[in-house]
Amino acid sequence: MNRIVAVESSKELARFIDFPHELYRDDPNYVPELFIAQQDMLSPHKHPFYEHGSVRLFLAYSNERIVGRIAAIHNQNHIDFTGNKDGFFGFFDCINDPAIAKALLQQATEWVKEKGNTNIIGPVNLSTNDTCGLLVEGFDRPPIAMMSYNAPYYAELIVGAGFKKKTDLLAYELETKEANERTLKLLDTLEARLKRNGITIRKVNLKKFAEEVPKIREVYNSAWDKNLGFVPMTPKEFDYLAKDLKLILDPNFCLVAEKDNKLIAFALGIPDINQVLIKIKRGRLLPTGIFKLLFQKKNITRLRVLTLGVVEGYRKMGIEACLYGNIIKNTYGTKITGGECSWMLEDNYLMNHAIEQINGKLYKRYRLYEKEL
Template sequence: MKKVIPVSNKKELANFIDFPHELHKNDPNYVPELFIAQRDILTTHPFHKHSSLQTFLAYDGDKIVGRICAILNNNHNKFNGTNDGFFGFFDCINDQETANLLINTAIDWLKEKKVVKIIGPVNPSTNETCGLLIKGFDSPPMVMMTYNPPYYVDLLEKAGFKKQVDLLAWHWDKTSYNDKSVQLLDKLQDRLKRSDVLIRKVNLKKFKEEAAALREVYNTAWDKNMGFFPMTNEEFDYTAKDLKMILDPDFCLLAEQHGKIVGFGVAIPDVNQVLIKIKKGRLLPTGLFKLLFGKSKIKGIRIMLLGVIDGYRKMGIEAVLYGNIIKEYRRKGLEYAEASWTLEHNDMVNRAIEAIGGDQYKTYRLYEKAI
């Protein structure tokens, strides 16, 4: 007899976080999320100061067979003038009945909040990990990107979900950034200089001031993107503090004109190369050593943030930021890079990535369903 229960104590929360490890233990591309990070985002993250969520576990007898999180994102609805609900942290055995039970439970919780549509997966918003992998199952996910087996697509679509939008991931290897790309980059940089737009590295000694300026750009550069809502100061600072621990200033570039930051690009080391070896995402007793000693062996980066404020787009700043990061990763002898994610209809950015040799190799999808 299958049933779904709300998570209501620490033990159940631990079971919720650990369930994917057991489900995907035989999948060589599965990367465990850090337990402490998952626990924090579900309980103490600044997101909870403006919004709410409820986690659920599905059981078949005494065995956990699925999980889901129902999410009411008040800031999203206020900013976009919508009345949407969300779901995330979705993991399930390959069984439609179980998937339907989980989804209907999340919908029932959201109906009580008077929402008219459910969107996902988001964990717990588009400012964190989001999207269901629908293309590119043959390699592990990059840092802070989602992963799921192919059958999840059928589970959601047979439950009545339709595509809302696709999110694209782009890949470079050692050879894909060619002389033509370098020549294009040089021409674009010369053009920017004539407009007094300079590209510089982040100043870690003034990180607090730099982060405040980046927050302003982030919250304006994405304002027309589907599903976007601005981060609160606390949310941005929370993310910036985490990223600073692994940030290489060579991969954090700012576009500046007359002292004003008008765009930025941030790439971080692909620590998933290490996390994939940390059992159940536990840093203790041995995972911390694997993380510390493995960092020096990381051979890839993910360009995870890139934005240019309105009025400075179409100048080539996006291509220059991407290009300089890719140029730097090659100089450092790294083997691969990913830019993710970009919206499928963001032609300007997608063309800039293609121009410098990016290969669109993974696709993630946000789904929606009227309720």
């Protein structure tokens, strides 16, 4: 007998977080999320998202066995900023059973509809500032840091429940040894031209990180304001993310562009912590996971450029190329041999072209789905 149950207790929340570990137990490409991080993210009293949003978690049972999970998400900031009454679903995992998947998605749909939403989009965990998109191409390798992973059959389950494609999110692979040498050789010329216009590139100052964060947030929120589904991060949300990222931040891969002491662009590359997390059983740091995390960080060989944005009015000046070029150049002499630029909207032709110009190759594709209510 199948049934859908709302998560009400801490014990049920732990089951919700742990379900993917059981589902992907035999999948060598599955990377477990850190339990403590997921617990904080899904706890209203711990994560700043809940100051403007609400989430309802559901588990699917077949008899007494958990066979699926989903989160229904209402984001008031998204509605206020975009004017669209979109609800979201996220944290979707399910066995390959169309009836169970349909029941889960229907439950999420009904919940966001009760909140007054007229459309539902997903998967999104919790917003587009977090992990989102369903993997539809590129199942042969583990995901890189802060990117999603799922079995190939998920797409059929979601479409079978009445959802259609909204847009694709692209991930490009780039090997540093294959990066376009001409682009790197042009760095000095490009930077000299920018300098003549009063624009300089520098590393983020970790010693003054608290001063840097508000300036970076301002660039982040203005540089992406026209992207699909983007909602500006609140100061508390950005501080929450920055605090987590600082633990793995390397200033060589966290760069800003300035003009007249004002930040006009920002690029962030983070080490692929998934190379360590994949070895931490069930995402538990204790008793041994913490040691793997601490001691294996230095052996990471991949980097993810997870955000690069330029404030409007300063685009097409070569700033994007300089930021990418400097990140690539700064990998020389380190253990980093390549990485991923992600995610990029499929219709963001300017940025996609910039990555292709330095020999980036499209190797993974993620999809957002939607359904009118």
